Amino acid sequence: MPHHSDDHRGSRSRAVLLERFGGPENLSVQEVPEPHAGPGQIRVRVSAGGLNPMDWFMTSDDETAARFGLSAPCGFGTDYAGVVDEVGPDVTGYAVGDRVFGTALSRALADHLVIDADGNISTGVAHHTPHGLDDRTAATLSIAGSTAAAALDVVRVRAGDTVLVGGAGGGVGVFAVQLARIAGARVIGTGSESSADYLRSLGAEPVTYGGGLADRVREMGSVTAALDLHGADTVAVARELGVPDGRICTIAGVVEGVPAANGANAGPEALLDIAKRVAAGELRVPIAATFPVEEVRAAVEMQAARHVRGKVVVELAGSAQTD
Incomplete structure (x- = not known):
């Protein structure tokens, strides 16, 4: 060699x-x-x-x-x-x-x-x-894909779930939304008004972040799990909507009682699965x-x-x- x-x-x-x-x-x-x-x-x-x-x-x-x-x-x-x-x-x-x-x-x-x-x-x-x-x-x-996979694993996303994703349009959100959809979950993604079409293109149902978010999400139906990919605001909304702490995950904020995740928590097989799905056109x-x-x-x-x-x-x- x-x-x-x-x-x-x-x-x-x-x-x-x-x-x-x-x-x-x-x-x-x-x-x-x-x-x-x-x-x-x-x-x-x-x-x-x-x-x-x-x-x-x-x-x-x-x-x-x-x-x-x-x-x-x-x-x-x-x-x-x-x-x-x-x-x-x-x-x-x-x-x-x-x-x-x-x-x-x-x-x-x-x-x-x-x-x-x-x-x-x-x-x-x-x-x-x-x-x-x-x-x-x-x-x-590597970092964003592994982090998304780890966060979804923490909240045990499965078919039939409705997942609230805060910061759905960011680097980690791109993967989290699509992986949750692949798992069979419905995804409600927060973003600005101008990002609505973009979030839809990923498979999320968009909702505008900011004051009154809990009420807007409540009108869309019940939520069973949540990812906060930006800070801690989505954690507060998820709690208000009755999501138990064990089914909420943060990656950037620290909230007592709420588990956190990072890319190091995901196994190499999760990243390789993401790479193969991207190569096959199943995940963009x-x-x-x-x-x-x-x-x-x-x-x-x-x-x-x-x-x-x-x-x-x-x-x-x-x-x-x-x-």
């Missing part, structure tokens, strides 16, 4: 770096020493990275960054997709040329990523990209915008505004690949 596509030690590649924690104005694309795969590792030539709220949240200040084990200067972004271009010794299951997608905590936006072949979110995770799934879309799946991922890596600040500003319908992608290697 060829281990290296090249061996230009001392060559350089690009990475998005934060010299200090704070807003997107601190982001820059810099040349860094090109990394190489060691024992038990693979190297990925990254084509695209998908942005998530956690990317800018955990790098927003020194204290928050420290909670995630980050120190400045550091990289940025967690979701990626690309092609394996180096395989280190003692690695099985990967070969040069394999298309992969996955996570690399706060370092995904780089030309090259070194990933532990048997890793975790900190050391990097790589999954084989299903046939027919392009890199741009694959780069949006709206991409709101794609930016070249040189415009990463604008991409993060758009994503951080929290009004994006779908996902924001940063491209590093030209047109995202498919097979």
